Amino acid sequence: MSDVISHKCPNCDGPLLFDPENQVFHCEYCLSKFSEPEIVDHHFSEQEDNLKETKEHMFNLYHCPSCGGEVVTDETTAATFCYYCHNPVVLSDRVAGDFLPNAMLPFKVSKKEAQEVFLEWASKKKFIPKNFFNADQIEKMTGVYFPYWNVDAKLKGSTVAKATKIDVWRSGDTEHTRTRTYDLIRKGYVSFHSLTKNALAKNTKQKMIECVQPFPVEEAQMFNTQFLSGFQAEKRDIEFTELEAEVKKELNDYTGSVLMSDTAFYTTITNQRTKSRIIEQSNQYLLLPLWIITYQDRRQNKTFYYAMNGVTSKVGGVLPIKKSRLFTVSGLIGAVVTGIFIAGGYLFL
Template identity: 25%
Template sequence: MALKRHMEGKRFVPKIFKDEHHIDEIKGVYVPFWLFDADVDAKISYEAIRTRMWSDSSFNYTETNKYAVYREGSVRFEKIPVDGSSRMSDDLMESIEPFDCESAVPFDTAYLSGFLANRYDVDSSESIERANTRIKTSTEQSFMESIQGYDSVRSVSSSIKMKNGDINYALFPVWILNTKWQDQLYTFAMNGQSGKLVGNLPLDKKAYWRTFLIMAALITGLIFLLFFLLW
């Protein structure tokens, strides 16, 4: 089952939750989405730092070089989804992306069999700001990832101009799973196309802090050992 696979490898999920949880509700929902197109022209300046360290018998040396890095380019975005239902968490819906827009077909009520269908209650004019924020963030990340070979990079100034294009409307299939444990409701969402599942899981605090303290002790011991060897 998808939820069991989702919990695999999660060390800090209480074992009793894995063993005793049960699904209280599963429902298939067609969630309304607005799909935004946009063209972006961006110019971003960065400060990049490269550090070199060495030592001799008497001293430790650190050489820090700063570089001015510039990126400029145009990016085309197509079908950036923003859910149009106030009943759905935007973060949760974004977490189960991507949706396959290329296989979209014209609306037909026959596709709704076995699913609930939500009508949008957040219109495109309200959703475009979130879309533009996602587009801006993606542009900044893409430009930043193109800068390699430095120890650190930070943005100094940027000019990002967006020209919004077509807006389309689509319904995407989502499975909503609800499970209750220790009087706490846990909700999971699964992409009905890809099967990707996301959701919050309970934390075994004892296991978490036990691991944290062990790691802290190991790191502290390693620091003291290195200090002793280098002294």
């Protein structure tokens, strides 16, 4: 069995949860509230014992420290809830050793606020099933810390391209065109801050999650397991070496676009080629917060995903469409348009 952490209230030993709205930890039983330094001091010795080197285990089976029930997880889960007593638990071996995050960005958007934003967003959309945003569906909204690699880099680059400047003017009845061609050469140093890359292979809806970026990573704090209480969390299963070539290409392309950012004077730019060399690079493993809702549309046999940035409230996702309602409205519009044409025809006759 692997070790787990369940943060307890110093006063009553009840489960301790993190409140994003007020940035404090609270107990739902005795209603006590604690700041981060207070919790850190209280659990310092306990954390020292629990944050140990990562070990390989054959089974993803854990014992809940509150009720003794068995918690079964997949291999990337780092924080979850006990299925029996519903207390939050942190799987310490998933956030220790090589898998200890360099930093994390705690939730600032509470679940209540996230639900309100979701309802406002969904209510503006047309032709969606009513049960997509009913009470049961909204209650399924889950706060999840997802793993990301965050890259800061400084590069030295150069880019070359062909450019044209076309001028057109008239002189009497004659139109004149002048085309000038240029060889463009740009060199310089470029700094890149916060290139964020997904570090979870099973995150199949990465485009949806990318649309809620950017995250204010400059506000990230030192990793602390207390912030995981009350939320779910995932452990990375993509190492930076797997992303290195992709990151290098993105940094090179970005360097080229920056060096050519002052070329509005030209009519066309072609055959651009950029070379860059990374002078400094910092790769950090971060946990970033997202509110997630999944919806299973049985008629279409398709799963729809909704995500919200847990700090900025920026939303993204694809909504299911109730085709019967869409067809009804389309039919009504078609009938109205047909009626107008018929009426117009009679008037014309």
